Amino acid sequence: MKPDPAPPPVPLCDIQIQYRAQKDEIDAAVLRVLGSGQAILGPEVAAFEKEAAAYCGAAYGVGCGSGTDALVLALHALGVGPGDEVIVPPFTFFATASSVCRVGARPVFADIDPVTFNIDPAQIAAKITNRTRAIIPVHLFGQCCDMDPIRRVADDHRLYVVEDAAQSFGAEYRGVRCGSLGAVSCFSFYPTKNIGTLGDAGLVTTNDPAVAKKLQALRVHGSEVKYYHKYLGYNMRLDAVHAAILRVKLPNVPRWLGQREVAARRYDGLVEKYQLHGFMQRPTARPDRRHVFNQYVVRVPPAHRDPLVKHLKENGIGVEVYYPLALHQQECFRHLDYRTGDFPTSEEATRTVLALPIFPEITEAQQDRVIGVCAAYLQQRLRLAA
Numbered sequence: 498m499k500p501d502p503a504p505p506p507v508p509l510c511d512i513q514i515q516y517r518a519q520k521d522e523i524d525a526a527v528l529r530v531l532g533s534g535q536a537i538l539g540p541e542v543a544a545f546e547k548e549a550a551a552y553c554g555a556a557y558g559v560g561c562g563s564g565t566d567a568l569v570l571a572l573h574a575l576g577v578g579p580g581d582e583v584i585v586p587p588f589t590f591f592a593t594a595s596s597v598c599r600v601g602a603r604p605v606f607a608d609i610d611p612v613t614f615n616i617d618p619a620q621i622a623a624k625i626t627n628r629t630r631a632i633i634p635v636h637l638f639g640q641c642c643d644m645d646p647i648r649r650v651a652d653d654h655r656l657y658v659v660e661d662a663a664q665s666f667g668a669e670y671r672g673v674r675c676g677s678l679g680a681v682s683c684f685s686f687y688p689t690k691n692i693g694t695l696g697d698a699g700l701v702t703t704n705d706p707a708v709a710k711k712l713q714a715l716r717v718h719g720s721e722v723k724y725y726h727k728y729l730g731y732n733m734r735l736d737a738v739h740a741a742i743l744r745v746k747l748p749n750v751p752r753w754l755g756q757r758e759v760a761a762r763r764y765d766g767l768v769e770k771y772q773l774h775g776f777m778q779r780p781t782a783r784p785d786r787r788h789v790f791n792q793y794v795v796r797v798p799p800a801h802r803d804p805l806v807k808h809l810k811e812n813g814i815g816v817e818v819y820y821p822l823a824l825h826q827q828e829c830f831r832h833l834d835y836r837t838g839d840f841p842t843s844e845e846a847t848r849t850v851l852a853l854p855i856f857p858e859i860t861e862a863q864q865d866r867v868i869g870v871c872a873a874y875l876q877q878r879l880r881l882a883a
């Protein structure tokens with residue numbers, strides 16, 4: 498008898514499914530742009546900006562080259578620059594803090610809440626100095642930060658709130674979608690985000706017409722009138738091809754977010770079914786927000802994390818550690834003079850987190866296999882220990 502073939506691998510995220518499902522529409526949209534001769538900005542970008550901003554409940558959307566561009570543009574448009582400080586969490590994607598440095602300001606870290614992984618509002622006030630200009634709450638993994646206390650402390654000290662919503666398109670806080678929960682909000686359409694294009698793209702949203710106008714100028718070398726440069730701007734424009742692809746995808750977002758939530762609940766149930774809840778801590782969705790699960794991130798005891806990652810990868814399961822090193826521990830931020838031990842909750846998270854495969858189209862069988870492989874790992878370990 499032949500041995501059973503190895504079960505098919507489960508990718509961390511399968512972006513090809515959405516392309517295949519809408520191939521005709523996406524191909525037609527791309528060809529429309531190619532035939533239009535308008536490759537950068539133009540009507541396709543303007544239409545996407547309008548549609549995406551409307552979805553987020555914001556008055557203005559300004560498309561740009563990436564989520565990182567969005568953060569740099571947002572900070573610059575608000576006048577954040579050299580000599581200023583911006584409060585950010587140390588447990589986030591690199592660009593949250595690098596964008597602060599890009600505009601010449603200094604990132605000041607404030608530790609996270611251990612349950613949501615988001616910046617802990619109670620840690621912010623102690624970090625405020627007379628140089629502080631802004632706070633960047635990062636809605637990590639698909640769940641909004643606790644915005645009311647953050648906005649309260651920001652209002653008390655006249656600070657701007659810049660949302661890093663790169664992972665949370667469609668997430669809600671107390672019934673309001675992110676994109677209008679701060680002065681300016683930043684989104685990424687990197688392929689693995691909640692709505693992704695086949696390349697790099699980003700968006701800034703705001704309700705302030707003056708800020709929107711400045712953002713529009715900054716992304717085209719700081720000019721409102723061609724070849725007349727009001728600001729020292731950037732080339733951070735959005736390509737029309739990506740806007741066209743994103744316009745095809747945008748109407749599907751509500752369905753995809755619903756599917757992500759269903760998949761997350763299924764994982765919750767499977768962790769229970771395989772009796773893993775003592776070993777594997779599931780993500781917590783706070784009752785006053787809508788968590789849209791760009792990632793399903795569990796926590797396991799630190800001694801087990803890396804061996805479990807290895808075991809899952811050996812069995813064809815795509816997993817990832819977001820993030821293995823906190824930002825205050827990064828080599829390029831050494832000059833900021835932080836030490837390991839300064840942000841214990843973030844550091845603890847870097848040792849315990851593990852992102853399991855999640856995407857709207859993930860099947861029940863795939864999820865069963867992911868958790869089954871986790872359970873097999875634990876059984877093996879318990880046997881070895883006995």
Ligand SMILES: *Cc1c(COP(=O)(O)O)cnc(C)c1O
Nearest residue numbers: 563564565590592663664685687
């Ligand atoms: C992806 C991401 C970014 C940057 O977006 P890009 O489009 O990759 O430049 C910024 N912040 C967070 C939290 C992200 O996840």
